[in-house]
Amino acid sequence: MLALLHGRVADAWHLNALLVMLLPMALTFAAACYWRAVKASEFEWPKIPAAAMYGLLAAGCLFGVLRNLA
Numbered sequence: 646m647l648a649l650l651h652g653r654v655a656d657a658w659h660l661n662a663l664l665v666m667l668l669p670m671a672l673t674f675a676a677a678c679y680w681r682a683v684k685a686s687e688f689e690w691p692k693i694p695a696a697a698m699y700g701l702l703a704a705g706c707l708f709g710v711l712r713n714l715a
Contacts (some may be wrong), residue, residue, distance in 0.1 A: 663708045666699070 646664065648657035658665050674691065682688045 670701075673677060 646657075648654075648660060649665065649668070654665065654673075678693045681691065
């Protein structure tokens with residue numbers, strides 16, 4: 646994360662590629678939550694499709710296994 650904050654994307658990718666790939670999705674989710682909180686009088690969490698959650702979980706597990714093999 647520190648490498649990203651300093652603008653060194655290549656170093657961040659080398660240190661933790663999964664974080665670099667998932668950060669745009671996390672920021673989009675945070676922006677959607679913020680927009681809903683500002684717009685609505687009562688906050689409701691955005692619905693994330695189950696397939697997306699299982700896909701992210703599988704990608705994280707696969708990344709962990711492949712990274713530890715290398």
